[in-house]
Amino acid sequence: MKTKIYYLIAFVIVALAACTAQKGTSVHDQLDGRWHLTETLNDIGDGKGKYVAVTADSSYITFSKAGLVGGNAIYGATNYKLIDATHLALTIKGNTAPINYRYKVDGNDLELNAPCREACGLRFKRMK
Template sequence: MKTLFKLTSILYLFFVISCSKDKSVNNPGLDPALNGNWKLIETFADPGNGSGKWRPVDSNAPIENILFKKDGKLRWSRYKEFIFYTKSDSRILSFAKIDASVWKYFYKVKNDTLILNPPCIEGCGFKYVKIK
């Protein structure tokens, strides 16, 4: 009986110690590189003929940003109805709205730059820089 108690105690202790408080470490649906605040710096639009270019945002326009939280919550000034995000795979982020509908965006993080490409018939995208 004492052996069973010791074994149970050791297993319990092992599980408690192995648990991490950082949800992004344990959740493969989150990308730790996204954590933090991002500011929109450029937009991309293509009329359908391949002539699209990245253009800086208007300096007089309101600042647009996205805050990705470690627990999968989201604050996006452009789309306030998006409240959660998950990583569908290495290239796709799924954004969940309050009404439970989901939008999928292609994404790429390189250094401190994030590119989001929503579903568009022609090319379109948003380029963000991480705010330190």
């Protein structure tokens, strides 16, 4: 009898976990769409770099759930692959290996940071 109860409890826990996972939004869903470049960060190495608003409004990047990348904000980017919750690898034409970027999606805001010696970054707003 105890064994049956343990199996029942384990089944309920697994079923609840599966339902929770289905309700959550995947990172692919969060990244999916077109993003407008709004700010860039460049630092000469002294730690005093700040994000600066982009004056031209034509730079953008697109991500698809299938792992495709488009746009002109990161020249030559064609594909992406999620590495973990904070890193993605971008395949860029002409490079022999993908480049790992740190990323953060917060609602309609996206931040991408390339592996620069000094601080560098791109901030985007989701386009509707």
